[in-house]
Amino acid sequence: MKVGIINVTGYAGMELARILYQHPEVEIVSATGRSLAGKKLGEVFPHLAPYDLTITEEVDEADFIFSALPSASSAAACAPWVRRGVPVIDIAADFRLKNPDDFQRWYGEPHPAPDLLEQAVYGLPELHRERIIKSGVVANPGCYPTAALLALAPAYAEGLIEDQIVVDAKSGISGAGRGTGSSFGYSEVNESVSAYRVEGHAHLPEIIQELAGLQSGREPGLTFVPHLVPMTRGILVTCYAPLTRPMTPLELRSLYRSFYGTSPFTRVVDYPPATKYTLGNNMCLVYPTVDERTNTLISIGAIDNLMKGAAGQAVQNMNLMCGWPEETALESLAVYP
Amino acid sequence: MKVGIINVTGYAGMELARILYQHPEVEIVSATGRSLAGKKLGEVFPHLAPYDLTITEEVDEADFIFSALPSASSAAACAPWVRRGVPVIDIAADFRLKNPDDFQRWYGEPHPAPDLLEQAVYGLPELHRERIIKSGVVANPGCYPTAALLALAPAYAEGLIEDQIVVDAKSGISGAGRGTGSSFGYSEVNESVSAYRVEGHAHLPEIIQELAGLQSGREPGLTFVPHLVPMTRGILVTCYAPLTRPMTPLELRSLYRSFYGTSPFTRVVDYPPATKYTLGNNMCLVYPTVDERTNTLISIGAIDNLMKGAAGQAVQNMNLMCGWPEETALESLAVYP
């Protein structure tokens, strides 16, 4: 399969190249990056030196496209490929929200290709595996929504939680992307934790849309606050919600395990997971439990934001779309410690 | 004032020594530390080398006592001094909970000096300044409760929040104390975030007790989950609760500012604070705001866990007890970046 990566020079694009190096069915034939076009991939990113590939301005020809452009500029680059029938996975946000008005509200511009939204599938395999398999354009979920949805979906689908849901998310700095200037400079984010976009982060509507889909469209009341923590990779979400009926932790874990069944990359665990258990790996670890004093669900999800939260999940989606084993190129264990 | 520090060899004790070095009214005459007795303070902790002080097994004579022993062993060491009328600040948890049964439930042993609980004052100056001034024994608050109470007190006192309060706390690793072995080894906690004691942390009853005191004894429904983040110092608490009536962020900030008045070490700010803004400093930064979509209070507190969360607050309490300006020895600005 000849693969093109649009914008290999951001963190998600780089990570795609890293993963696909081990994919037996894939050859990267083209990888773009505006300002770095003409350079060897390994010159810019030494860990990718084994690739003998030159960064270009445009994808020439490909049988499969990944776009890792920034949100709001990705759809326009993807659209021609979609219209030509080439399968596309968009790692940006452009095809995630079904309602183009939501896109405008949260991303500040009119949607560049609203006619394609209907055919796009939200690429969270644990919720939409069958539709992804048949899809030609997949909207790869955001990093926070991936962790939050996997931590909340079984409980929300079951009607155990409805409103007053709190998603408190902690992300490593790579979530801010590459080349983000001094506000993410080492000296200032190191040894510090802070919340940001407290009044509204663009990943919120995704979480709401996808939870709503699990309860015939009923939208939850949900507050989402993202935080930056001083580490490179990893997202931990801690979700809280009043339970609509009493549950023991064991019942809850059992419910979650049924819900995820044989999904290879979501593991329900019996201990609070550390993000480090997923570093470099595509797993989401979910720990649902109950604060029995207050009858509150506490559900914790841990992922590597560049893997299950971005490029790893994109490869998982590609495997589904192409009929390959879902785990292909995603088998290596987390790098620990 | 001749001061004795019981257990100078933990992080809180060390930090006390660091702060008091600049205190014009204080001389440390005695500092204990079981296994290190006989050594020079500066030999064990090179940053304290300017002290010419030898660690001893017992405090000999002192006009003022700080105990920085671990919880459950501190009260027994403090009791003789309290009974002799020497003013004592206990940085451990032993005098914090008014009900000795609560102590037994959360700390696993009978309270060693229940008769002294009544005279002990909970040493959060923002709530109990007048009582601290007159007290002979002060229970220095826990690190998490300090941040959580300062983030929640004005709203709770006003009846704006009542139940379904969530306190999601993120702490640097020094909160775990010194000499805690491999589970806090660098290689394993670095580049990782995780929750711990999800089902119940001993700081919870403190938070509930003190909030209850603000609403004639009404105990809130409150869920508290602490997390470890890879940094040495700092606590950020993000608190959530449904508002009992609508408020704008501005009204809320104004309410908080009135509540804290001229308290020198709690500053209500207009941006989400970073813990790094408090590193090495006694300030608590509080940012209360509203998720207007869901009518939810979000209130964020940031402190240095060893300063306002432990030794700094202890010195603030000492200043109050001794009639000195509250800021004495606590004026240096945060070390940033």
Place this chain on the structure above:
Amino acid sequence: MKVGIINVTGYAGMELARILYQHPEVEIVSATGRSLAGKKLGEVFPHLAPYDLTITEEVDEADFIFSALPSASSAAACAPWVRRGVPVIDIAADFRLKNPDDFQRWYGEPHPAPDLLEQAVYGLPELHRERIIKSGVVANPGCYPTAALLALAPAYAEGLIEDQIVVDAKSGISGAGRGTGSSFGYSEVNESVSAYRVEGHAHLPEIIQELAGLQSGREPGLTFVPHLVPMTRGILVTCYAPLTRPMTPLELRSLYRSFYGTSPFTRVVDYPPATKYTLGNNMCLVYPTVDERTNTLISIGAIDNLMKGAAGQAVQNMNLMCGWPEETALESLAVYP
């Protein structure tokens, strides 16, 4: 191939298990760990959960043995296997020094199996590939010596440097091993750099022995100072030596490239490498250059101390001993950023 790992519960042992998970020719049949015997591997190390393996006290039966015991206790555990003709790779130091007196001097005890020293091969494939292929017992090099030797060998072999060699090494904290107590606690090693064992580290004689082997036994004058830096993985060595004759940086790089030829895991690069370019990966990046003002060789080597510095190199050696492609199970790219 049925493989046994003696002491899977240290960092090198864990890392071996992580790598071998992807090895198509290998099945781990036995993995020991004194205090954790009886536990599931995935219970102790969640990232190894996909293994369905219980830690035992002893290796039962195996066709290939890795020992990841601490130095000075490993040889005794390996000896019976060696004598039985089962191939063994010792990741500890026990078989590295040819002269048993050196072992005693640097490790403080008599060598437990001096009769086996002669048949043991020092497992640095770049120097001893042919002998490793034929060997039944391989002494896996230390982490510092691996990086230092690969940075110095071509120049020393060529007689370009002889004496007054300085090896200034910077290691991540995982080099200190697992369970090393408070002196490697996060709070104390974070945000700090320091040198240790300045007067003599046990890896020094290895470096000298192996350099000597490149110049018919001539031992270099060499000073080695290791440092701890606040990161989990990675070693950077910066080596300095007066050049015996003038060289340009280009000549030097060319010499190094000839020396390493097609060795798959040592890459001579044209820029000062960062350890992060090797994280989770078996590569050693070497950057040799010249301070032309003083006619001094500067040669920098970067590795992941747990990979090329320990378990990765052990798997590379196993591949050689077993006649498999040298890169088997070692192909994944570094995890960056």
Place this chain on the structure above:
Amino acid sequence: MKVGIINVTGYAGMELARILYQHPEVEIVSATGRSLAGKKLGEVFPHLAPYDLTITEEVDEADFIFSALPSASSAAACAPWVRRGVPVIDIAADFRLKNPDDFQRWYGEPHPAPDLLEQAVYGLPELHRERIIKSGVVANPGCYPTAALLALAPAYAEGLIEDQIVVDAKSGISGAGRGTGSSFGYSEVNESVSAYRVEGHAHLPEIIQELAGLQSGREPGLTFVPHLVPMTRGILVTCYAPLTRPMTPLELRSLYRSFYGTSPFTRVVDYPPATKYTLGNNMCLVYPTVDERTNTLISIGAIDNLMKGAAGQAVQNMNLMCGWPEETALESLAVYP
């Protein structure tokens, strides 16, 4: 004393403001910062909120000037003040090198005020205290030269070392300054160590010039390689040189202690220092020892690069120039852990 700070918005300028907050003799009347002019200092840097000061474009009137502008643009801003007779401390490099050709060679531009070089004093109090006291313009030393010179000066002055000196320096990221873009972004420098400017760093000629001054102008052969390590503050230099005659570590320590006498901010210690022992503090810890196997001096220096390596030393120099106690405003102990 009415003080003006030119460019308060870089790290050195910020740090000056932080220190001077505790200086009893000083009032900051003016603080400039191009792009941030018009903003309150505390709005830009929350830890400086207690200052009620607005950033301006120019210093209006002042009795004492600190310039924290980047090198090569500082001299032009300082010159008018110097000519008017207002005492100036330049934290940039512009007045450090006596020979204006050296400036041009290392900083790439003609010196903007070569006529002032002669009266400028190199502001390392341990070497030039008497001249600083009488000076009107002080060139504050670079961070690396401060640590390197304090580690080497006593041995060089004594003729114990002459050539083949190696200075291997490890710096925290704040040394790169504020607003330095993605190459110092957290995600890329975290968990990584690398060397930079291996072929020549602009701090090298300072080190050589000042050592030469200690041996009647004899310039040493010296190789200097700086490294970045993942921490915010701190520099550790490890210096190596063949000894011209045998010395024991004790003799060496004794020599160093005599050399530094009562200098308040250089302490000769008996253990390898950690940079963390100096965090937020103006101390330089020096550990000289001997590799007796090779008769090599090893001398290690540790400082906080923003304190003794920049702003702290500037305040120390100001105290000397103004006749105040040298330690004024510099007494607080290091923040540890």
